[in-house]
Amino acid sequence: MKLHKAGTAAAAALVLALTATACGGDKSSAGGSDNGKITIGIKFDQPGLGLKKPDGTYAGFDVDVATYVAKELGYDAKDIVWKExxxxxRENLIANGDVKFVAATYTINDERKKKVDFAGPYFLAHQDLLVRADEKSITKAEDLNTKKLCSVxxxxxxxxVKDKLAPKxxxxxxxxxxxxxxxxxxKAVDALTTDDSILAGYASQAEHKGKFKLLSLKLSDEPYGIGLKKGDTELQKKINDALTKMESDGSxxxxxxxxxxxxxxxNEPAPKIDATS
Incomplete structure (x- = not known):
């Protein structure tokens, strides 16, 4: 009988311990956060924005923004797990709960807002073209009609570009x-198109200096937002508050x-944050 009581007490203690672990606060919640860590999606191959360096560290504007936001959410830099x-x-990573949020040159648009919510915007870029430095036949988007255009x-x-500017x-x-x-x-392709911020990052790398040029065409507006799970208005507000603070304190x-x-x-000035993104 005593053995039975001891076993019951031990089982009860185990249940209490497991319950306490399961209820261990915000940092243990699902969806990109676990064991005091937060998982954030960034680009790994974009100099100046999101780059995984040879030594395994990460650098870039999106990295700095995400690190600041994470700190405002209660996570130090050492608590961040970066995910490519x-x-x-990007939408799949958010929907599957593989990341808490994504800060990866993620343009806010209506199509994407059907699948995810956004905080921000925190940066305004413009679509542009990058060509070789000696390229003279491409000066505007329409010149791409007989050229090979690359993007991701x-x-x-x-x-x-394909739909509106150079359909051929x-x-x-x-x-x-x-x-x-x-x-x-x-020379396998004639031009690379994406946001001017991304292109500037590549063109400024030491090994690329003098090889390419930006055409500064401002083909579109690209407001970067932080992508998060649809319907998570609480996280959206917290991130927007963090972005507002980041702009106001000079960071x-x-x-x-x-x-x-x-x-x-x-660059453009810091854009006005839209609470309904």
């Missing part, structure tokens, strides 16, 4: 912008200067 978020996978799968930029362009879509850049350098401007300064990139 290619353009075509899932990006809005290439489709914008030979569109090549790769998994990452670095592949497009290699193709541009090797946003510092991140812009630190990441885009070397490219002499002329």
């Amino acid at each position: 978020a290619p353009s075509a996978e 799968t899932g990006s809005t930029s290439a489709q914008n 362009a030979d569109l090549q879509e790769f998994g990452g912008y670095s592949e497009c850049l290699t193709g541009l350098e090797n 946003w401007e510092k991140a812009v200067t630190d990441n885009f300064g070397p490219a002499n990139y002329k």
Whole structure:
């Protein structure tokens, strides 16, 4: 009988311990957060925005923004688990709960808002074209009608050119912008299109200086937002509050200067945050 009582007490203690663990606060909640860590989706191959460096660390404007937001949510930099978020996978990562949020040059648009919610916008870029430095036959988007145009799968930029500006362009879509850049350098493609901020980041890398040029065409407005699970209005508000604070305390401007300064990139002022994104 005593053995039975001891076993019952031990089982009860185990249940209490498991319950306490399961209820361990916000940092243990599902959807990109676990064991005091937060998982955030970024790009791994975009210099100046989201780049995984050879030493395994991460750098770029999106990284700085995400790190600031995470801190406002209660996570130090050491608590962040960075997950690669290619353009075509961003909605899936959010929907599946693989990340808490995505900060990956993620343009807010109506089609995407059907699947995810956004906080922000926190940056305004413009679509542009990158060509080889000695290229003289491409000065405007319409010149691409007889050329090979490169962008990444899932990006809005290439489709914008194909649908509206140069419908006869030979569109090549790769998994990452670095592949497009290699193709541009090797003359396998004639132009690379995406946001000017991304193109400036690539063009400013030491190994690429003098090889390419931006055409500064401003083909579209690209407001970057932080993507999160549909209907999570509580997280959306917290991130918007963090972004507002980042702009007001000077951290946003510092991140812009630190990441885009070397490219002499002329950025737009911090955009007004839309609480209904």
